[in-house]
Amino acid sequence: MTEVEKAAPISGPGDKYQRILDAAVEVIAERGYFNSPVSAIAKRAGVADGTIYLYFKSKDDILRTAIDTTFGRFYKQVEERFRNLEGAREQLEYIAEVHLESHGVNRNMAILMQTEMRQSAKFIAEFSHHHLVKYIQMVREVVRRGQQEGLFRQDVSDGVVAHCMFGAIDELLSSAVFTGRAYDAKATARQVIDVLLNGIGTRASMGRSENV
Amino acid sequence: MTEVEKAAPISGPGDKYQRILDAAVEVIAERGYFNSPVSAIAKRAGVADGTIYLYFKSKDDILRTAIDTTFGRFYKQVEERFRNLEGAREQLEYIAEVHLESHGVNRNMAILMQTEMRQSAKFIAEFSHHHLVKYIQMVREVVRRGQQEGLFRQDVSDGVVAHCMFGAIDELLSSAVFTGRAYDAKATARQVIDVLLNGIGTRASMGRSENV
DNA sequence: GATGGGAATGAGTCTCGATTCATTCTTGGC
DNA sequence: GCCAAGAATGAATCGAGACTCATTCCCATC
Numbered sequence: 001m002t003e004v005e006k007a008a009p010i011s012g013p014g015d016k017y018q019r020i021l022d023a024a025v026e027v028i029a030e031r032g033y034f035n036s037p038v039s040a041i042a043k044r045a046g047v048a049d050g051t052i053y054l055y056f057k058s059k060d061d062i063l064r065t066a067i068d069t070t071f072g073r074f075y076k077q078v079e080e081r082f083r084n085l086e087g088a089r090e091q092l093e094y095i096a097e098v099h100l101e102s103h104g105v106n107r108n109m110a111i112l113m114q115t116e117m118r119q120s121a122k123f124i125a126e127f128s129h130h131h132l133v134k135y136i137q138m139v140r141e142v143v144r145r146g147q148q149e150g151l152f153r154q155d156v157s158d159g160v161v162a163h164c165m166f167g168a169i170d171e172l173l174s175s176a177v178f179t180g181r182a183y184d185a186k187a188t189a190r191q192v193i194d195v196l197l198n199g200i201g202t203r204a205s206m207g208r209s210e211n212v
Numbered sequence: 213m214t215e216v217e218k219a220a221p222i223s224g225p226g227d228k229y230q231r232i233l234d235a236a237v238e239v240i241a242e243r244g245y246f247n248s249p250v251s252a253i254a255k256r257a258g259v260a261d262g263t264i265y266l267y268f269k270s271k272d273d274i275l276r277t278a279i280d281t282t283f284g285r286f287y288k289q290v291e292e293r294f295r296n297l298e299g300a301r302e303q304l305e306y307i308a309e310v311h312l313e314s315h316g317v318n319r320n321m322a323i324l325m326q327t328e329m330r331q332s333a334k335f336i337a338e339f340s341h342h343h344l345v346k347y348i349q350m351v352r353e354v355v356r357r358g359q360q361e362g363l364f365r366q367d368v369s370d371g372v373v374a375h376c377m378f379g380a381i382d383e384l385l386s387s388a389v390f391t392g393r394a395y396d397a398k399a400t401a402r403q404v405i406d407v408l409l410n411g412i413g414t415r416a417s418m419g420r421s422e423n424v
Numbered sequence: 425g426a427t428g429g430g431a432a433t434g435a436g437t438c439t440c441g442a443t444t445c446a447t448t449c450t451t452g453g454c
Numbered sequence: 455g456c457c458a459a460g461a462a463t464g465a466a467t468c469g470a471g472a473c474t475c476a477t478t479c480c481c482a483t484c
Contacts, residue, residue: 016462032332034246037441048463050444059442115332118386120244120323129390136387143412152412160384160403161412167383168376174330175348175375178341191372199411200355200364200373228432249471260433265473 017055020045021069024062029108033063033116060123067117070109071131074098078138088146089197092165095139096189099169103176104185114174136162152197161196168192229267232257233281236274241320245275245328245336272335279329282321283343286310290350300358301409304377307351308401311381315388316397326386348374364409373408380404 023045027036038059042049056062081094103110117128139162146152152161169192176183235257239248250271254261268274293306315322329340351374358364364373381404388395 029332035333038443039441042464049442050464051462053443054461111332115330118327118330120241120327121247125390132387146412150414153414156403156407156412160400161407163383163387164380164404164407167379167381167386169379171375171379171382172372174379175344178337188372191368192376195368195373195376195408195411197411197413199407199409200358200368201409202362202365250473251471254434261472262434262474263432266431271472 016045016047016051020047020052020055021062021066025066025106025108025112028063028116029111033119033121063112063116063124064127066109066112067128067131070102070106070113071134074102075134075138088142088149088151089193091142092139092146092196093189093193095142096165096169096192097185100173100183100185100188103173104182107177110173111177114170114177132166136166139165165192165196168196228257228259228263232259232264232267233274233278237278237318237320237324240275240328241323245331245333275324275328275336276339278321278324279340279343282314282318282325283346286314287346287350300354300361300363301405303354304351304358304408305401305405307354308377308381308404309397312385312395312397312400315385316394319389322385323389326382326389344378348378351377377404377408380408 020041024036024041027041027044030036031040038052039049041062042052045052052062056065077098078095082091085091085094102113116124119125119128136159140158143152143158143161147154147158169189172183172188172192175181232253236248236253239253239256242248243252250264251261253274254264257264264274268277289310290307294303297303297306314325328336331337331340348371352370355364355370355373359366359370381401384395384400384404387393
């Protein structure tokens with residue numbers, strides 16, 4: 001809050017910069033990217049239309065920035081925690097937890113992620129795909145390590161497992177977002193990983209693992 | 213293909229009607245709904261812009277029709293097969309298989325489903341959510357039956373399981389769609405259901421099922 | 425060959441919205 | 455108090471695209 005800090009009003013996250021970002025996430029979550037005129041974002045942020053362009057190159061740029069920032073936080077949080085969290089199972093659970101928590105942290109952002117990130121619009125597709133790949137990569141590594149350590153079966157592709165895990169969590173999140181239901185991120189994460197590791201089959205009926 | 217069939221040119225699926233639908237799916241898969249001018253769809257279908265409006269009420273209406281039709285086929289196919297398919301596990305596997313097959317059946321339609329159906333645009337959201345609910349419902353029923361018959365664990369919510377299964381499959385499909393990779397629907401379905409039923413944990417490491 | 429009616433056309437209308445930029449406001453230094 | 459420089463404004467520009475409708479085409483019937 002010193003005078004020095006305030007010296008980067010345009011290129012860095014100043015006051016209005018953040019207000020515009022937040023407003024954009026709100027409006028886009030409500031109406032969708034293509035139904036959100038810049039003028040609506042400006043109004044919500046309490047600035048003039050033109051002001052937006054002092055802080056962002058274009059409408060695209062706002063959305064890109066919002067998504068990048070969110071993913072950035074996600075990665076950082078996971079990486080930091082991993083330093084003190086060894087077990088493969090625990091790591092998977094932590095990823096699931098942080099992923100599921102996003103709903104509670106910022107509901108609008110969660111909506112935006114579920115709705116706009118799938119867009120085929122090239123400018124979204126390119127970088128959102130990049131983020132997904134990184135996420136999946138992270139999970140695959142954990143799975144592979146678990147396989148090497150003998151914790152996980154080796155007859156299932158780590159890629160398939162990673163996608164299954166991501167998809168399962170993402171869908172739970174998505175359904176919560178759309179129905180507006182809340183949930184306990186920690187408990188849900190535990191449940192998902194439980195299913196992923198142990199399956200839903202009862203001991204009695206498990207007849208397929210023999211072909212390992 | 214008889215002359216009689218061709219007698220419903222406007223209200224039913226006549227020649228141009230189908231051509232417009234197909235063209236729309238193609239174009240929208242390539243460019244996204246909001247970046248697909250009606251004129252582009254018309255050109256692809258080889259008709260004039262105005263002709264579109266002889267067969268569809270609006271641009272929205274085309275997309276809605278395409279999605280509804282696809283889901284309709286899906287449900288019908290599953291329902292029919294279920295008449296001769298008893299086991300809960302086999303039924304889940306069949307659902308997974310048909311779901312995964314959609315990529316092979318019509319790649320463009322699969323892309324469209326993955327990208328446009330999540331749209332927050334109200335007109336899409338309302339009915340696509342409805343379809344999702346129906347799908348999940350179907351899976352839940354199978355799961356519940358499996359639980360009653362003692363095939364599946366009873367300490368996991370059928371809703372959570374259904375979402376996990378749907379999400380896992382959908383994500384695999386999605387990843388295939390975006391990377392352009394092909395896969396064997398039947399084999400992949402078996403793998404997913406294998407993971408869902410048996411989990412990825414090895415016997416040695418399974419330490420959580422005791423709390424049943 | 426003429427004719428009536430439905431199908432098809434595509435140029436034109438009308439609205440909306442991203443971006444620009446001439447103008448106005450603010451503020452820190454004198 | 456005055457001034458210059460940066461920040462902010464919002465009216466105006468400009469293009470895009472959904473939809474309309476006056477006109478033309480097609481063809482079955484006579």
